[in-house]
Amino acid sequence: MEKISKANETTSNHQYTMKEAFMFSQRMAQLSKALWKAVEKDWQRWIKPYDLNINEHHILWIAHHLKGASISDVANFGVMHVSTAFNFSKKLEERGLLTFSKREDDKRNTYIEITEAGENLIFDLMKDYDPESNLVFSGSEPLRELFGKFPDLAELMAIIKNIYGDDFMEIFEKSIHNIEHDFDEEDRELKRSATTPTSG
Numbered sequence: 001m002e003k004i005s006k007a008n009e010t011t012s013n014h015q016y017t018m019k020e021a022f023m024f025s026q027r028m029a030q031l032s033k034a035l036w037k038a039v040e041k042d043w044q045r046w047i048k049p050y051d052l053n054i055n056e057h058h059i060l061w062i063a064h065h066l067k068g069a070s071i072s073d074v075a076n077f078g079v080m081h082v083s084t085a086f087n088f089s090k091k092l093e094e095r096g097l098l099t100f101s102k103r104e105d106d107k108r109n110t111y112i113e114i115t116e117a118g119e120n121l122i123f124d125l126m127k128d129y130d131p132e133s134n135l136v137f138s139g140s141e142p143l144r145e146l147f148g149k150f151p152d153l154a155e156l157m158a159i160i161k162n163i164y165g166d167d168f169m170e171i172f173e174k175s176i177h178n179i180e181h182d183f184d185e186e187d188r189e190l191k192r193s194a195t196t197p198t199s200g
Contacts (some may be wrong), residue, residue, distance in 0.1 A: 003175065006157060009097075035136070038135040038136050038139070039136055040135065041135060042134045042135050042136055042137075045133065046125070046128065046130075046134075047094050047125065047128065049128070050124070053088075055078070055080060055084060055085075055088045056088050056091065056092055057125070058080075058123060059074055059078060059085060059088055059089055059092060059098075059112075060080050060092060060097060060114060060118055061122065061175070062077050062078055062171075062175075063098060063112050063113065063114040063118065064114050064118070064119065064122050064178075065171070065174060065175040065178050067113070067114075068111055068112075068113050069112060070106075070109040070110065070111050070112075070113065071085050071086050071089065071109065071110045071112065072109060073109075073171075074089065074112065076167070076168065077168060077171045077172075079178065086110070089112050093112075094119070095117075095119060096115060096117050096118075097114070097115055097117055097118035098112045098113065098114055098115060098118055099112065099113050099115055100112055101113065101200060103149070106168075107148075123191075123192045126183060126190040127189055127190055128189065129190060157169065157172075160172075164176070181193065
């Protein structure tokens with residue numbers, strides 16, 4: 001009798017069944033793994049000519065958007081361990097793509113700043129972006145043809161926000177806004193906007 005009452009109590013406290021929860025988690029796990037495999041392949045193919053790996057490119061991208069990010073910021077937004085963010089940032093510093101610094105008011109944290117060479121590399125990569133060779137884009141294009149727009153990912157963004165918080169989403173939205181501001185299109189090629197400042 002006690003077991004039945006506990007089961008009823010659990011059902012009344014939750015608006016989902018264990019089976020629904022498990023099925024959702026499994027769908028997300030399988031679909032996310034399949035999607036990440038395609039994203040990873042696209043990403044590696046895109047950056048390979050520039051002798052970068054995914055972590056290095058992601059760190060450069062974050063440094064471009066945050067303009068003086070701490071290693072902790074990079075780790076949080078890059079969804080990587082702090083030691084990973086630091087070690088790959090060091091490699092980028094050795095290549096002259098980032099600089100390291102400390103701040104007078106914050107001696108505990110290490111900050112990175114993208115250099116002009118790093119900015120140029122970011123913009124060169126954008127010029128080399130080819131949607132035709134991008135598996136994720138190609139997989140989404142039929143939806144655009146059918147509905148007149150790309151998937152807006154609102155539900156996915158809501159899930160990410162609930163996992164990683166408002167700060168993560170603010171930086172994400174800022175990076176999307178920056179793309180709109182920093183790049184122009186000419187003859188189906190992305191170019192640096194005339195209004196985009198260069199790093200010193």
